[in-house]
Amino acid sequence: MTAKSSVAARPAFMPFGKTDSPRLLRALLPALSLALVLLAIAWLNQRAISYFGFTLMLNLAIPIALATVAQMFIITGNDLDLSIGAFVGFVGCVTATWLRDTPILGILTLLGCVGVYAALGALIHWRNLPSIVVTLGMNFVWQGLAVLLLPKPGGRAPDWLLASMSVKPPLVPFPVLAALIIAAVTYFGLMRTSYGAILRGSGGNATAIGRAGWSLLKAKIVLYACAGLFGVLSGLSLIGITTSGDANIGNGYTLLSIAGVILGGGEFVGGRVSPIGAVIGALTLALAASPLLTFMHLPPDWQVAANGAILIVVLAARALISRREVEQ
Amino acid sequence: MKPAILIVAMSAIGSAMLAGSALADTTGKKIAFSNNYAGNSWRQAMLKSYDIVTKKAVADKVVAAADVFTTADKEVPTQAAQIQNLILQGYDAIVINASSPDALNGAIKQACDAGIVVVSFDGIVSEPCAYRVVVDFKDMGKQEVAQMAKFQPKGGNLLEIRGLAGTSIDEAIHNGILEGVKDHPEFKIVGSVTGDWDQTTAQKAVATVLPSLPEVVGVVDQGGDGYGAAQAFAAAGKPRPTIIMGNRQDELEWWKEQKAKDGYTTWSASIAPGVSTLAFWVAQQVLDGKKVPHDLLVPYLAFTQADFEAELPKIPKGSVASHEYTQQDAIDAIKANMK
Incomplete structure (x- = not known):
């Protein structure tokens, strides 16, 4: 545990390059694990490494990447969001019903969702509540609303959404392009702007940021609103791919998004996150969980356990490198 | 002389082709089973029945492969991703017990577009291009x-x-x-x-x-x-x-x-868990080029005062009575549903 605190004591943002090798390794680890998973897939099934293959394997990684980025904003503020999965499910239900039938009501609802997230941020800051408790409560609220809206699976995504999720850009598969854009936008916003530094600081060292005269309330609201926005985008893209809604569709995203942030080089202590890493982490998880396993031809009894084992191996590699970094 | 030889040769080729199609045309075909849950006795019995029937079908060279894929969680996106991976694997047909009747339609459509036969049972899918084996x-x-x-x-x-x-x-x-x-x-x-x-x-x-x-x-x-x-x-x-x-x-x-x-x-x-094997045979029949209605209503498995005691010893403790269907059962079921 001493190791952990010494990590936290370091400056939250550091340019990599001139530093020692474990730190470089740590920054490269998400990319390395992604490359490793891709290599394994290429070895198992060459057909998958193609324009068509990447489109199929990675298109369900887009909503996961967006949910991971949403979670990353919350983790930046030293909080944890246990409701993101149910939230994505609710957004999915709104998308498959209201957004198609009554677009104005749909858009207002989705904007309202972002507003609710911002209000949650304010509430958590104001009353100094533990985010885990508040978001766990919200988890049931979102899920309940989703079931109310869509008691049994159904509905249909709006046509413009279906069309936009199945674009076929030249040369680069759409999911890869989308991942690059998501990574670039969040990297620039959170790592390269001055207010991004404030946001990270509000999670890493709130006292210092507060003393410097910045509003911590505003920072929290902005972080939660960003999370809400990316959660909405995640739900939209998910329904664009599945074409139809289901109240339970996003339930698995809560844990996937947390694992994605951590796999991508983030820490549970606020402020230490990596947007590019988070997107890569989400892609790695999506690939390791499904295509890799499918291509391995494991007996069905072992598939579920193997899925967990792959996750543990990838996360353990990260923990090992982090420890070496601390020891040096 | 020459044209005569040609005609003989042509008719020989022709009859060889005919003979080929009369036998099972599916020897080289691969069928995958996409399953979203394996955690109760019914699903276990379903997998077991499927295993027995498909192992024999592969050994008899009726099909080239019949692999089973179970998702790690009951989530819809996981199964959608799994279907997409099965498309990439180059399977000719997918038998599926679906986690959602509607939310997998995107992936199912992609499979159909890739020329893959999709047969759903128990947890069926509403996408029109798929086949549904429904118990009445x-x-x-x-x-x-x-x-x-x-x-x-x-x-x-x-x-x-x-x-x-x-x-x-x-x-x-x-x-x-x-x-x-x-x-x-x-x-x-x-x-x-x-x-x-x-x-x-x-x-x-x-x-x-x-x-x-x-x-x-x-x-x-x-x-x-x-x-x-x-x-x-x-x-x-x-x-x-x-x-x-x-x-x-x-x-x-x-x-x-x-x-x-x-x-x-x-x-x-x-419903007999072995209905999975009926879905398998239906997929095989479709691959064989048979005309099959997209919605197949099949009978449930019933026992009466006279015959339940004979069945009882065959059911493992904590499990449920099953029935492994044969290719002939599938052909009969298809015929019964043709109007």
Whole structure:
């Protein structure tokens, strides 16, 4: 545990390059694990490494990447969001019903969702509540609303959404392009702007940021609103791919998004996150969980356990490198 | 001379081709099974039946491969991703027990567009390009009341045990029971509880509602709940009604005990987990180029007073009666559904 605190004591943002090798390794680890998973897939099934293959394997990684980025904003503020999965499910239900039938009501609802997230941020800051408790409560609220809206699976995504999720850009598969854009936008916003530094600081060292005269309330609201926005985008893209809604569709995203942030080089202590890493982490998880396993031809009894084992191996590699970094 | 040879050669090739298509054309085809859940006795029995039948089919060279893929969680996106990976794997057909009737349609459509035959069963998919093997649950519900009329000719009050709320299966059986009661007005449903196809849940639910009910002559249910209901009646000290069973081992065991005691009669029906093998054969038939309707209604598996004891020893403890279908069964089912 001493190791952990010494990590936290370091400056939250550091340019990599001139530093020692474990730190470089740590920054490269998400990319390395992604490359490793891709290599394994290429070895198992060459057909998958193609324009068509990447489109199929990675298109369900887009909503996961967006949910991971949403979670990353919350983790930046030293909080944890246990409701993101149910939230994505609710957004999915709104998308498959209201957004198609009554677009104005749909858009207002989705904007309202972002507003609710911002209000949650304010509430958590104001009353100094533990985010885990508040978001766990919200988890049931979102899920309940989703079931109310869509008691049994159904509905249909709006046509413009279906069309936009199945674009076929030249040369680069759409999911890869989308991942690059998501990574670039969040990297620039959170790592390269001055207010991004404030946001990270509000999670890493709130006292210092507060003393410097910045509003911590505003920072929290902005972080939660960003999370809400990316959660909405995640739900939209998910329904664009599945074409139809289901109240339970996003339930698995809560844990996937947390694992994605951590796999991508983030820490549970606020402020230490990596947007590019988070997107890569989400892609790695999506690939390791499904295509890799499918291509391995494991007996069905072992598939579920193997899925967990792959996750543990990838996360353990990260923990090992982090420890070496601390020891040096 | 030359044209004659040509004609002979052509007809030889022609007859060779004909002979080829008359035999199984699917020797080189690969069929995958996409399954979203393996965590209960019914699903385990389903996988076991599938394994027995497909292993033999592969050994007999009817198909080249029949692999099973189970997702790690019950989530819809996981299964959608799995289907997309199966497309990449180059399977010719996918047999699927789906986690959602609608939300997988995007992936199913992609599979169809890639020229893959998709056959769903149990958890079916609504995408029109897929095939659906559906058990006639409505008829099963109707038949429950018809059978009840034989055992309780005077009629009386019935207790209904419902299945998992919000599922199409629960809805279908329930509607069948309502229709059956309409045909047999001597019966009246005086209570309805939710048993979730699970003995403990059913037992608790029935025990809660029993004190408030008038005398009940029969219990109509959905399978997996009959033994629990019997326990609840016994615990409350109420007279034992005629309880329709659902092919579970514990249910048939209890029935056997009661029959030995005083000649207790009832009827048992449920969907056979081996319907997965029927879906497999349907996929094989489609690959073989046969014309198959997209919606196939297949019978459920029922046992009567005469034959349930023969089946009982074959069911493992805690499991459910199954039936492995043959290629001929699939051909018959397809023929029966052709109009």
